[in-house]
Amino acid sequence: MRLAISATTYRMVLLLRDSHQIQSLVIVTPWWIRSQVLVHTKTPIVMDFPGGKVAFTPEIHFISESNEERVPCYRVLDDNGQQLTNSQFVPVSKEIAVKMYSDMVTLQMMDNIFYEAQRQGRLSFYATAFGEEAINIASAAALSPDDVIFPQYREPGVLLWRGFTLQEFANQCFGNKSDYGKGRQMPVHYGSNKLNYFTVSATIAYSLLTQLLPNAVGAAYSLKMDEKDACAVTFFGDGGSSEGDFHAALNFAAVMEAPVLFICRNNGWAISTPTSDQFRSDGVVVKGRAYGIRSIRVDGNDALAMYSAVHEAREMAIREHRPILIEALTYRVGHHSTSDDSTRYRSADEIEWWNKARNPLSRFRTWVESNGWWSDEAESDLRSKIKKEMLEAIRVAEKTEKPNLNHMFSDVYDVPPLNLREQELLVRQAIKSHPQDYPSDVPL
């Protein structure tokens, strides 16, 4: 490139040369014209566009659709529950470790007994969290009680950790008058404002999954504005990451600088849909960067790794006002719900292998016992205690009467409008005329 330039420009050119942007510089100054400069550019010149500077390249190069290697997965314990050498993790006290393990056992037993109750026709529906006990309990353990939770539907362990009793779980499942939800929703749609756990929204098994994600971002923003030492936490599955709300939420969280943890339970299945039919990216963790979000992939069946990841993520989120994406790799050992028989689309061997070889409970138990904090006796004591409590909780919940009919009409608005008051009268008249059409266990 041959340029005729002024003295000022000449000085600028020298600066560019000194900054190594220019490969060579030949200055020709014939007496009859000002300096001429031959400039050969070496490296791409940086240019401004809205959004900032980018370097140019003369090569036509497409970024590959995937990295050569998948994002590695953080774990602390090996498959047998032995702590890996050089593993980094946040230390856990005996008290916390024992509570974590006990709650994992409680969750598993609760799931077993409720599942059986549904099979016996005593519950209309249930969804278990088999195989995902570490995600449930360890994440809850790493959070503070002030962190607000926006769950999907496979995280009752978070409520359990915070103190929701087996009786309270049973009341919701049986939809009795002690259910905080007043009998309005299907089983497993728990909620507790006392424990900062927003009521489960998803109509299970259909396409409505991740609506709470953008809500969590708004809540996180509120916590930031109120300068609370707390974050919002929201859970979803591999299937949920395909919903529009996931993308909306991540983008908003990054732009709004909201302290929110996005925890993805990638358990391999969205009902019968394997992840190969769900996305073609390297799982969900790589999507974080696309939105400008710091992300980590964790072994979801490793309680210590989950604990550490969530612990660190929470600190970053609150201190730096940023969202964090955690992809917890795991396996859905149970069926999607009691309305599903997963042996119709996957092999019983596969399920069995994950249940045995990669069981989060046995791995963590090994580690807890290796510290001298657990024993067979403690195990059997715990299990018999839980079983007794569960059976009693179900017995009581089943006996407790249903919520009063007026609760069908309350809470649609803060105060029932006239049309609802009229409709309640009509319904009551209909009940008087044809009582046999209506269940007798709903008090009027």
Added chain:
Amino acid sequence: MASLLSRFCRKLALPGSAHGSRMTSTTACGSETVKSLNLYSAINQALHIALETDPRSYVFGEDVGFGGVFRCTTGLAERFGKNRVFNTPLCEQGIVGFGIGLAAMGNRAVVEIQVADYIYPAFDQIVNEAAKFRYRSGNQFNCGGLTIRAPYGAVGHGGHYHSQSPEAFFCHVPGIKVVIPRSPREAKGLLLSSIRDPNPVVFFEPKWLYRQAVEEVPEHDYMIPLSQAEIIREGSDITLVGWGAQLTVMEQACLDAEKEGISCELIDLKTLLPWDKETVEASVKKTGRLLISHEAPITGGFGAEISATILERCFLKLEAPVSRVCGLDTPFPLVFEPFYMPTKNKASSSSSLSSPSKTHIF
């Protein structure tokens, strides 16, 4: 129609009219200071007051920071800061979802959807989350602090995607409220009520009137109650029900009918969900005739709900079938807009509004 409306709208600045019409709002009479404002300025004033009176309130949406594409949010970011008044990414489901989360934490979130035609990506959040938040949680949680504002309705050249009136979709959702103001003074009072109402509200603003309608608007903080319809013109021969910009058209039809000796009672519904059936019922029992008019397509429009309800309650008092003069069952057209719109002459020619002595089917 444009010249018609603009001529009429300028009339809105004058107090009252010969026929006792109350197109101008009658709230807060007395010695308060008033200022002549157009609709977007009245909305703007309401937003300033809302943010001033509640430090935990927020205004956000696309392009809201610089004042908004319709200037409704002018001056808010400068006055209250970018943490409370801010632009969002271009994503309605995110905007409303984020707003629900803010509201669920006890804040007031006044969300702007740029144009009602773009509200549909947020429909799931509105129907499945906002509307059911309180009910499904057994009143442990609620997102009552959420208000969604959206400009709606014909603007003369808006075509398919800048002219829609989607109110009927939302009137079918228990748990939210739907509010539509007719004028600047009404808009300010209704918007403040909507923002402060403990339930999520969808607030549609007639964009046609943003600049066109000018009215004396009190400067102070005042609220107009929701779910209360207003008889803005008293009459004895026929009841007309409408909302938003369409009331100006219907007012013209009333004036024309007056010349033929027909006395019209015009009702502004204001809140479509839950709607004030009692006021409309009492009026129709008095007049014996009902005409409903809205820009939205006639099939499945909110007029059908009003018609069915009034038929149930006033059947024996009706002297003629209920008339609906509405938009047609087409996407909102561009060149054909003047043919699509429910004009005052269409209203005048309808069977209800023609002289009671004639009984012709339109």
